[in-house]
Amino acid sequence: MTRKLLLLMSLLALLPAAALAKDAAAPEVRAADYRLPNGLRVILHADRSAPLVAVDVWYDVGSGDEVLGRSGFAHLFEHMMFQGSRHTGEDQHFNLLRKAGASNINGTTNSDRTNYYEVLPANQLETALWLESDRMAWLPDLLTQKSLDNQREVVRNERRQRYDNVPYGKERFVLNQLLYAEGHPYRYLTIGRHEDLEAAKLPDVQAFFDKWYAPSNATLCIAGDFDEAIARRLVEKWFGAFPKMNRPQHVLVQPVPVAGPLRQVVEDPFARLRRIHFAWHAPAHFAMGDAELDILAHTLGAAGTGRLEKLLVHEKQWAQSVSVSQASARMSSVFHVMVDLRPEADVATVEKAVLAEIARVRTEAISQEELRRAVVSIESGFVWGLESLIARADMLQQYAQALGKAEGFALDLQRYRDADSARILQQAKAILTDAGRVEVVSLPAGPAGAPPPPRTAPLAAPATSTGAK
């Protein structure tokens, strides 16, 4: 660990649990943050505590940038990025990294970004830069119809494995269909519709690459055991000669407010427990109100202490589990309240109990004790979140994208320390309204052997879903 990171940690350690004062020390995870002349952003975070290095490339494109009829394309494209480029050979990416001793290799796509990363022994840093620069520049050299057909099937199998063939896969699509009108890119899950995946053509891959995979639309983060001067030289060697291209524009779509309450029942052939899932549009990631709703989610749903968890799982024993979360994303977040029912519970009774608690947080401020508890838990989560090198790299990337600076840890943490119960109340009032509410209820679909119920119209998805390769 660098001395600076260590310093941050000791600052955190000294904070008493109750220290929520606005003037609390502002800790930071240090990183150099600069751009090459071609627009590639570079983040260098040194930590020499283990001989490892994480290379993490973010492209500022996700399923939120997809056009109608091409849902799932950003993620399908991510798969193509592993198929080989001019100098690295067909389907050799994993082999090369495996031989180099990489311990973690993957790519993931969500609504707002696509990332590619590898964690490898520090002495192999340059291999990662070679691979990442080659696919940034020359992916299309090895694009073939055969590899697209293959990865389309792989992705459709991924969808089957993670959505179509598991309990509560269906309700995720239906929920976003209720939240986002046709035309909003968050309407569709990142994984996409089967028919859209089938429609994807080779020229689409080339066009998507040309538009979004420009150096100026990418950020390279190197975290771990390296010498900064050497790393800068290597970045220049592998990426410096790339041309400057215009940064592509995102079309940020305002969600149409829900005219609700809306409620839809889904028959789920793989569910055995009924699920009640409420959701509301919420402020975008890092927008005013986002942190307050994180705290409120904790107050309502934290394991063991959350109001709904205590009431429904422990006291009434109507619920198997309760989960409350603020799923933050660039254009619009979603506040979720999800309850899986015990077999003997009554849906209407549980719905009433949840909505009564929602009404209460709209009218009464949460207690100081609840606020403190949530912030202590979130602060602690920040510290544990620093353990993994790749998690730290992703955090620096997230801050660079959303806040304009990689060193955003203190700013992020400060949002929670600054939150007060009056502002949380205000957010609950504004966001958790009856008119803005959607609800999906999943019911077990009849006896085993019954045909699955007919599917409702176009399917859709949570903006935060992530498809790993």
Place this chain on the structure above:
Amino acid sequence: MRNLTLPLSLIAVAALLSPTLFADPRPEFPDAPYRAQQPPAGPPAQLRLPRVETFTLGNGLEVQLVTRTTLPTVQLDLEVPGGSQLDAPGQEGQTNLCVALAGESTEKLERAAYREALADLAANVATWGNREQMGVSLSVLKRNLPQALALWGDVLLHPGVRTGDLERLTAQRKAALSQQKSNVGGLASRLQPLVTWGAQHPLGRLTTDASLTGLTTDACRTLWQGHVLPKGARLYVVGDLTRAELTAELSPLLSQWQGRTPAFPPLPPPQFTPRQLLLVDVPGSAQASVNVLHLGPQRKDPAYPAISLMAAILGGGFSSRINMNLREQHGWAYGALGNFDFLRSGSSWLVTASVRTDAAGPAVQEIFKEMQRMRDELPTSDELNRERDGFVGGLPARWATSSAILNGLQSLRYLGLPLDDDVKMATRWQATTLEQVRAAAKGHIMPGEASVLVVGDATKVLPQLQELTKPDGPLAGVAITRLNADGQPQ
């Protein structure tokens, strides 16, 4: 502002346009000769194993401590032999239900108050049980260690074990069980141990609604008090504290905590039945889970270096033959894996993949083909070099974080291996030859003995399985057995 914010009405217009219309023509990216080759690696770092202080406290508790100051955190885990192997026949699931119950509250604090006390410290105290062990773990920021350690000690010595919590946990476990039995993935993981170890074996017997019924708080207290004892137990601690700090914090606990935990009971020999073809029906499934399994070698087998390299080439990661075949060549699966699961007393080999329903039979064929080919032919030197270098190069990551160190120490101890096993293994991997890898396959990959478990839509899968039993199929002449979700033949 580089981004365009549009009302939804205009988006429909934009969406009609092809994505190509948005793209600028891509300029030339200048190539360079040095890009044609993978850049050479620098000198590898020496593998740094953690410095472990091992000592015994006054009550006989053995401690392994690794002091690390990289983060202001402390993680610890007390571990004893136990877990589901202790379940009496007909009471499957009750040991780990009791373990969960012990973690719900303390004698002094009921669940709600106990959870609030933990939450105020942002401390996580958890009881856990697996097949052969159980324990109580704690993770907390260092600043809250003393209070958190007191709560951890209360769970250890004075767990609440309350009737209300037992009833609720039992009902939750039954509900979770019904959910697990609804789908392909849940059923496959439920039934794999049954097929591997046999229906009467402690590792193979299945938890059912009936077997979860009947645990009493008295029986649970007896189990806990009889097993969670200091002599023979191990405490692993990793984090920002010294031996002196740790012993000072622990000493109030030690005087009241005395006794010896029972050793690992010997497991009976496995009751694996070779060449079974088992089918479990999940109507309407979009995929089928295919599983090919048989027993494997001991972890201490002298040929382990070759065995582990062979398993990696065959099924161990993205680059493995089985994944490349089912995923990259055929597009039948999102992924496929094969590996040995090493226990103290032996191991099992399992290849598993969730595949398109119409590919269930062909996928089993291909898995058998790859297993046979591994025995018949030498691997390529590229394959061997890739996995050997990957193993050796990947070792530092196994000891890079506190969590990894904790898991690493527990795993070595469970398997009876020394701390420097990785160092010795690196040398032995480097000396492994192609012939030794093939010999490992011949000795331990057994397509002629393997059993197959398929979970999926039976109307679509059954005809495919019948193909496998034809005279030229991998399971020639084998009768197909239909199982229900509780593993009983139908």
